[in-house]
Amino acid sequence: MTTSAASKGKILIVGAGLSGAVIGRHLAQDGYGVTIVDSRDHIGGNCHTERDAESGVMVHVYGPHIFHTDDEEVWDYVNTFETFMPYKNRVKTTSKGQVFSLPVNLHTINQFFDKTMRPDEARQFITEEQADTSIEDPQTFEEQAMRFVGKELYEAFFKGYTMKQWGCHPSELPASILKRLPVRFNYDDNYFFHKFQGMPQNGYTVMIERMLDCSGIEVRLNTTFSAEMAEGYEHVFYAGPLDGYFDYKLGRLGYRTLDFERFNYEGDYQGCAVMNYGEVDVPYTRITEHKHFAPWENHEKSVCYREFSRAAEPADIPYYPIRQVKEKALLSEYVELANAASGVTFVGRLGTYRYLDMDVTIREALDTARGFVEAQQKGVKVPAFFVAPV
Template sequence: MTTNFLLVGAGLSSAVIGRHLAEAGHKVTIFEGRDHIGGNCHTERDAETGVMVHIYGPHIFHTDDEEVWNYVNSFETFLPYKNRVKTTSQGAVYSLPINLHTINQFYGKTMRPDEARAFIEQQADTSIENPQTFEEQALRFVGPDLYEAFFKGYTMKQWGCHPSELPASILKRLPVRFNYDDNYFFHKFQGMPENGYTAMIEKILDHTNIEVRLSTMFDSATTEGYDHVFYSGPLDGYFGYKLGRLGYRTLDFEKFTDTGDYQGTAVMNYGDVDVPFTRITEHKHFSPWEEHEGTVCYREFSREAQPEDTPYYPIRMMDEKTLLADYVRLANETPNVTFVGRLGTYRYLDMDVTIREALDTARQFSDCLTNGAAMPAFVKSPL
């Protein structure tokens, strides 16, 4: 039986779900409000320099999920790439995440791993037994000096509030290493698509049963005539924000070009609170197999998202979680719609997790179709 599906948004979630459904013989229509596919992963060549630019900020692919790794490589060749982040703090440059080199350089010492581990434990505030906030987590595990230098200012700029107002879980994602490993991620598979993410998503969407309509806005009245909707836009936006708006952080980019090598690395963070931007990214370093005379850089500024802004990071503070629960109830009462992706589920998702959930969603829908069961509003609960 051929079924007609409407997918909202032409990013990773819709591309993966749409491809799965199309290959099963169903008709897929994708509405995309922007004039390009790829969502916030969109890449394109800079006209002036030829550099492949991550238009909405850098996206680095890293995963331990072998099926997801094989999936993306079936559409685009991923070349080796290790994310090595530097930070400028208090007048010096250090490696992130905090590792043995960072610790020795910061304290002017030559400690071995076991010595550094004991030294950092001495710096830590061991009176904090059960850290609840970002600040408590940092003070408990690295102490005040490293917290002030590497976490406090950057976090205040990134999230627009004091680290004492943020949950400890945010910092738990950031490791401290007692060796000289400066690879930011620890996943088995890491790389960058040779021709950019947009080229990969174009190939995923290249199927006779998929129609993509760019510059096409969605409203719930357009769902008529479709058997099921997969919605990757903002969860609150589906309901016209009638209960209020969920909070997001957004990014402003100040693009500039130069010749040669501007900063010698792809990502340079700025940890001092008096520097208004969070980092500078130099995009040609994200494609180290290419050579370009010119270079393209972005200064990144983080702020609270306004209604007209592109949402990036869900805030998920207590007020948002209360409102989120109300929207989840509405979604669960809405038939024939499944909410997917970072915006649709109001969760911070890396690209590999987005693809994994999209694959799982598509497979679950196929099972529901076979068994005559109703598809839930969420395959992964936002709560």
Template sequence: MARDFLMVGAGLSGAVVGRALAEAGHRVRVVEARDHVGGNCHTRRDPETGIMVHVYGPHIFHTDDEEVWDYVNAHARFRPYMNRVKTTARGEVFSLPVNLHTINQFFRRTMRPDEARAFIAEQQADRSILEPHSFEEQALRFIGRDLYEAFFKGYTQKQWGCAPSELPASILKRLPLRFNYDDNYFFHRFQGIPEEGYTAMVEGILDHPNIALRLNTVFDPAQVGEGTHVFWSGPLDGWFGYDLGRLGYRTLDFERFTYRGDYQGCAVMNYGDVEVPWTRITEHKHFAPWEHHAGSVCYREYSRAARPDDIPYYPIRQVAEKALLTDYAARARKERGVSFIGRLGTYRYLDMDVTIREALDSARATLAALKQGSRIPAFFHPPL
């Protein structure tokens, strides 16, 4: 028997779950507070230059999940794209992730891979730190003070608004150190960007006769009809009106500027020096190297603590936030008729491919619960 479902949010989570339920014959309504679908991976053509702009910051799709890769390619034409990040530090431009070129350039050496590995291990890395507890300790043990202070300390302080010694070691584990000249930022087999942007892809996912979409619509509990199950992809604490307090996020401010020509020669230029107030500059025409534009659109990015009216980007997940998260998650599990999904609904940092994987799994779990006559879970993927 067909059921009614309400997706709050037209980002990747709501779109993918809604599409799967619609294809199974259920009625799906999607409400979105913004004037576009796609959430923070929204893209649009810049009216001045015609460049495809990643409005809320750049998104490069990368995954080893073949099913997810096939899924997104069924809804958009992906073009190959390799993320090659550069960083300006101490008056020079270096390659990221830290690789053999970075090491040789920084130390003014011409080391081979085995020589560089031994050099870092024996002359740079702090092996007295046996069990790193902070980002700083992890960096000092992993790459040593010189590389850490040049490439990670200032950038991290600007990105997170606190000393790296106050951040967990797990953050740095996502940053590789390579002893070859590979400057591909990601390891994954499948990497690309949709030719017509992410918004067109999400519009394609939502294009189904069983899906009704309403933009510029703030969720109102009165919209939930009797027997309708809600999938909430908004902030977890927002479902409860933030009555226990707000979970902490970092947000981003963007300073747009244009340039006649090629401003920096790459899509992403980080700035590692703490004296430079922005974390990076993105030049968006380089995210679509198959296109050609005489002009250029660039954005300086500034990171700061999110205020109530800001767009939440990165969950902080420090001790205080995790304590508050525990309380909200316990309340959420007692709710009926609602499931919390996605980055905001579970207060976790998720790459796009993981978001889609979890959404597909959540939809399948929902269909299984309906078939078995059991309760649809509040969380398909626990926030803690």
């Protein structure tokens, strides 16, 4: 993380996660002097990884992050900074005293209903005997699930997990949360469909360190942004909470946050990286065993997290934007404030109040940096958002 005299002006970036690192590097290479500030004592944001001193396991400190994308440019980009090892996310779930495979696939269906159906038989069985075809236009999460898999699979694998994750009944959530129900009528248990999938060999933090190791970039940790800090900079890229930039003057946008109960284990605790718990009487949503996120490594000991979801309080780390009716209304008001502001562009998950996968975050950061350079060349106003959050 080095710095040198800027030839094109000074840029301030708030947030040393993926958005800030990608934008910062691109602009530094284009001749700007870049200062990146972050309130935490480390880079990487919620992607931060570090090795556990006792076990040697690479720990995803803020919960697991699995890289998957169909965007070849983004895949090539991350591999410039770190070698991505092959990794397929194969999730298991405990329900009704048994362990099943997710997403729901032919093995799950046959095991759950104690059958040995072929793909066409299973499809017909779900469509004709399980799915509630009277629901023609699903409006809620519950209706979407009932329409496509039926009551039994919905209650076993989706209802309880969703209630714990979002803190409300699935009938209160929009159908869009379950955009496409992951049901497969074959034995494919790879959680993602994407062409490129993997894990950084030495963790995400090492990857982001290499992104930031660029002439023209200065990183200041343990530094909380304030409006006065923007003085003297040509432009600010803000990856913090959108409402926080305006001191929450209109109220706070809603988030869910996660609590992690970390524990060590002598040996292999659960035999897989992710075990979901779909039943409401189990207070946590899942257990993650971090050594299984790096199957190319061998570790005798293990580090595990139990995950608990709850409504975020002001002092909590925000994870998932709620984006229900009242939040969208408030978001629209903040977007108006942002569009009226000058000299600032809002980026990333918090800055645009959207849940973003890592590949989309990187894609939008690249496009934003390029868009900024182009706007400067043309002498036009840099927008508050390169991707509209509403």
